[in-house]
Amino acid sequence: MAGLGEHVTALVRSHGSGDDSLFYAVAMQIAAHEARQGHRLLADDIKKAVEASREATPRRNVTKLAQPRGDLAELVTVDHPEVSLRDLVVTDEMEERLEQILAEQRQRKALLKHGFAPVHRILLEGPPGTGKTMTAAVLAHELALPLFTIRLDVLMSKFMGETASKLRVVFDGVADRRGVYLFDEFDALGAHRSGNDVGEARRILNSFLVFLENSGPDSIVVAATNHRRILDKALFRRFDAVLTYALPDPVHAVAVIRRRLGSLGKGVRWLTVSKHTGQLSHADLVKAAESAAKSVLMRGETQVTAEDLIVSLHARQAASFD
Structure with missing residues (x-):
C-alpha cells in the first residue's frame, strides 16, 4: 500500500535525523490507519509501544520558559503539565481528532512548506468537568510545550476599559513564545452581549477576532466554554476546530473510575456500578x-466494592442537583 510505504519512509527518515517527535507522530498515524482498517489490536499495540517508548525516553526538548514578566505576568499563569493523552478518557472519535491535531503540530514545518497551516485555533465546548481544561494540558504535555492560562477574571475586571490593549499583549506572547494558550471560561470574553455594555463588549470581541485571525501556527490558542449557545456566532468560523464534549456514557464513566482507583478497584462488579453513573461529569466521577x-x-x-462506589456516586449526584 502506497500510503503505508510513505509512512515507513517517513519513519526511517525521522529515525535517521533523530527527530523523536516526528517518529512518534508517524507511528501514531500508522496506528490510526490500522484502526480504520479494522485492525484494532494492532493499532492498540502500536499506541502502547509509542507510549512506553516516550516514557522511557528523556524529554529532551521540553520548552522551559521563565515566568512571564511585565504586563504579561499579570495576565497569564504558566505551567508544564504532566498529563498525557492516555490519561484523558474520551470517545474514540475525539481521541482520533486530538491525535490529528498533535500530528499536524509535530509536522507543521512540512505542512507550511506546502502552504498548509496546522490546526492551531481550537474551541472546546461542553458541560463543566468533561475534560476541556485537561485537553489543553494534554496538548501542552504531548508537544513538550508550556501551558499559558489567560486570567480572564483579571482581564475583564482590573483592566476593564483597556482590555483590548491587554489582549494585544497576550497575543504578542502567542507570537513570541511557542506554547499552548488557554482562554478558560471563554464565554466571559466571547459572549454575545446586549444592554449598556454592548459597545465595550463588541470592541473587546472584535479585537480578539482580529488577534486570533492573525495568530501564527507555532502556538496553539485554545478557548474553552461551558455555554456554546451564548457565544457570538462570529467566533465559530475563526477557529480551525470545534471539539464538543459531553457527559460520559456508562462505559466511559466506568473507565474514568477504574483509572482513578487503580489496584483498589480490582474486585468491583463494574456492570453494577455502570448503572449508577448517570448525569455525572468526568470530574464528578473522579471525586466519587x-x-x-x-x-x-x-x-x-x-479493596473498594461496588456498594462503596454506588454510595459515593449517589452522594455526588445529590450534590450536583442541589
Missing part, C-alpha cells in the same frame, strides 16, 4: 471514586 477509596482505606481495607 476518590471519596469511596478514602472511606475504604480509613476502614483499614484495601
Whole structure:
C-alpha cells in the first residue's frame, strides 16, 4: 500500500535525523490507519509501544520558559503539565481528532512548506468537568510545550476599559513564545452581549477576532466554554476546530473510575456500578471514586466494592442537583 510505504519512509527518515517527535507522530498515524482498517489490536499495540517508548525516553526538548514578566505576568499563569493523552478518557472519535491535531503540530514545518497551516485555533465546548481544561494540558504535555492560562477574571475586571490593549499583549506572547494558550471560561470574553455594555463588549470581541485571525501556527490558542449557545456566532468560523464534549456514557464513566482507583478497584462488579453513573461529569466521577477509596482505606481495607462506589456516586449526584 502506497500510503503505508510513505509512512515507513517517513519513519526511517525521522529515525535517521533523530527527530523523536516526528517518529512518534508517524507511528501514531500508522496506528490510526490500522484502526480504520479494522485492525484494532494492532493499532492498540502500536499506541502502547509509542507510549512506553516516550516514557522511557528523556524529554529532551521540553520548552522551559521563565515566568512571564511585565504586563504579561499579570495576565497569564504558566505551567508544564504532566498529563498525557492516555490519561484523558474520551470517545474514540475525539481521541482520533486530538491525535490529528498533535500530528499536524509535530509536522507543521512540512505542512507550511506546502502552504498548509496546522490546526492551531481550537474551541472546546461542553458541560463543566468533561475534560476541556485537561485537553489543553494534554496538548501542552504531548508537544513538550508550556501551558499559558489567560486570567480572564483579571482581564475583564482590573483592566476593564483597556482590555483590548491587554489582549494585544497576550497575543504578542502567542507570537513570541511557542506554547499552548488557554482562554478558560471563554464565554466571559466571547459572549454575545446586549444592554449598556454592548459597545465595550463588541470592541473587546472584535479585537480578539482580529488577534486570533492573525495568530501564527507555532502556538496553539485554545478557548474553552461551558455555554456554546451564548457565544457570538462570529467566533465559530475563526477557529480551525470545534471539539464538543459531553457527559460520559456508562462505559466511559466506568473507565474514568477504574483509572482513578487503580489496584483498589480490582474486585468491583463494574456492570453494577455502570448503572449508577448517570448525569455525572468526568470530574464528578473522579471525586466519587476518590471519596469511596478514602472511606475504604480509613476502614483499614484495601479493596473498594461496588456498594462503596454506588454510595459515593449517589452522594455526588445529590450534590450536583442541589
